[in-house]
Amino acid sequence: MKTVYLDNNATTEVAKEVLEAMDGVGNAYGNASSMHAFGRESSRLIEQARHQIAKLIGSDDDEIIFTSGGTESDNTVFSIARDLIDQGSERKKIVTSSIEHPAIIETCRYLVSRGYLIQYVPVDATGKVKLDVLEKLLGDDVLLVSIMAANNETGTIQDIKNISSMAHACGALFHTDAVQAVGKLQVDVHDMDIDYLSLSGHKFHGPKGIGALYIRKGVPFEAFVKGGHQEQGRRAGTYNTAGIVGLGKAAELALAYMNDEHTRLWDLREKLRKEIQSTIPEVTVNGHPYDCLPGTLNVSFARAEGESILLMLDLNGIAVSTGSACATGSLEPSYVLLASGLDIELAHGSIRFSLGRFTTEADIEYVLRTLPPIIKRLREISTL
Numbered sequence: 001m002k003t004v005y006l007d008n009n010a011t012t013e014v015a016k017e018v019l020e021a022m023d024g025v026g027n028a029y030g031n032a033s034s035m036h037a038f039g040r041e042s043s044r045l046i047e048q049a050r051h052q053i054a055k056l057i058g059s060d061d062d063e064i065i066f067t068s069g070g071t072e073s074d075n076t077v078f079s080i081a082r083d084l085i086d087q088g089s090e091r092k093k094i095v096t097s098s099i100e101h102p103a104i105i106e107t108c109r110y111l112v113s114r115g116y117l118i119q120y121v122p123v124d125a126t127g128k129v130k131l132d133v134l135e136k137l138l139g140d141d142v143l144l145v146s147i148m149a150a151n152n153e154t155g156t157i158q159d160i161k162n163i164s165s166m167a168h169a170c171g172a173l174f175h176t177d178a179v180q181a182v183g184k185l186q187v188d189v190h191d192m193d194i195d196y197l198s199l200s201g202h203k204f205h206g207p208k209g210i211g212a213l214y215i216r217k218g219v220p221f222e223a224f225v226k227g228g229h230q231e232q233g234r235r236a237g238t239y240n241t242a243g244i245v246g247l248g249k250a251a252e253l254a255l256a257y258m259n260d261e262h263t264r265l266w267d268l269r270e271k272l273r274k275e276i277q278s279t280i281p282e283v284t285v286n287g288h289p290y291d292c293l294p295g296t297l298n299v300s301f302a303r304a305e306g307e308s309i310l311l312m313l314d315l316n317g318i319a320v321s322t323g324s325a326c327a328t329g330s331l332e333p334s335y336v337l338l339a340s341g342l343d344i345e346l347a348h349g350s351i352r353f354s355l356g357r358f359t360t361e362a363d364i365e366y367v368l369r370t371l372p373p374i375i376k377r378l379r380e381i382s383t384l
C-alpha cells in the first residue's frame, strides 16, 4: 500500500544529510567541556552548528543556546519572567495569545495557579491576533509579551515585527515561539527586533529532542536548567553533540532550500485545497487564506468526525492529524479553532494536512483520490 506522510507539523522525517552529519560525530565522543583534543573536536562541531543556526535566524552566534527543544526554550523564557516578578519588578503582567502551543498555554495555566497575572489576546476568524485588543492590554505594567510566529494547527502567521514593536513601545520584553516558522519562513531576529525566540530541530527535518533559544544580547537572562558551566552558565548539562550537529545541518539545509520549497509547498497545498473544495461539499478552510505556512492546510468537513476521517485515511496509508499532536487522545475539540470562532461541530470535523520537504505531487493526488469517498461514506452513516 502507498504511504503518504502529511503530519509534518507534528514532526518531520530526518533528512539523510542530517543523519550522515550525525553519524560523522561517532568519533567526536569527547565531552565538549574537556580541554583535551577529544573535547576540543566536539566543541568545534558544536560551535559550527551554533553558527549554522545563527545564520538561519540572523542572530550572532553567542546569542544562541542549545536546549532540548521548543518546550524547554519556551519554559526558559517564562521562568525568566517569573524570576523578574519574584525579584520585585514593577512590571507584573505577561501578555500572550489564546492560540499558543501547550508549551506556553500550560505554563501560563501553572503560573496563574501560583498567582501570576497573565492576559490572553484573542484572535480573529483567520487566527490573527487582534492588534487593537493587544494595544489596549499593553502598558507600563507589562513585563513580557509572548506571541507565536506561526500556529501549529492552522498555519496562520502573525505580524511579529509589528507586535514586537508594540511590545517594546510599552517597555516590555518580547518573545516569540517560532517553532513552526523557523526553517519554513524567513526569520531575522535583529530586523524583527525580537528579544527571545524558541526553535526546535524536529520541525524542519532535524533530530528530535534538540532545539535552541535565541537570547538577544543584554536582555535579562537566568538559566532554567542549572548545573555545570555549559553555554556560559546559561544552560547546564553535557552537550548532546550529535543532536546539535544534526540541528546545525538541518538549519543549513533549510536555509538553502527555503525559497524553492516555499513555492513548491504552497503550490501543492493550493492544489490540495482547491480540489478538496471542488470535489467535496460543505468544506470550511480554517486559518488565514494566504498569511499562513506554505505547507499547512486545515479543513473542516461538516457532518464527519475528525477522528473517523483520520482513522480511515490511516487505513489507506495516509497520516494526518486532527489538531495538535499533543491533543491526540483527547476528544476535546481544538481550542485553537474554537478561539477563532469556529462552530464546535466543525471544529470536531477538522483535519490538518501538513506537508514537508519529502511530500510529492503523487502524494497529493493519492490523497485527492482517497479522501472524497471516505467523507461521503462517513456522512452517510453520520448521526450529526
Ligand SMILES: Cc1ncc(COP(=O)(O)O)c(C=O)c1O
Binding pocket: 009, 010, 068, 069, 070, 071, 072, 101, 103, 148, 150, 151, 152, 177, 178, 179, 180, 199, 200, 201, 209, 211
Ligand atoms: C508552536 C510549537 N511550539 C512548541 C512546540 C514544542 O516543541 P518541542 O516538541 O521541540 O518541545 C511545538 C511542537 O509541536 C510547536 O508546534
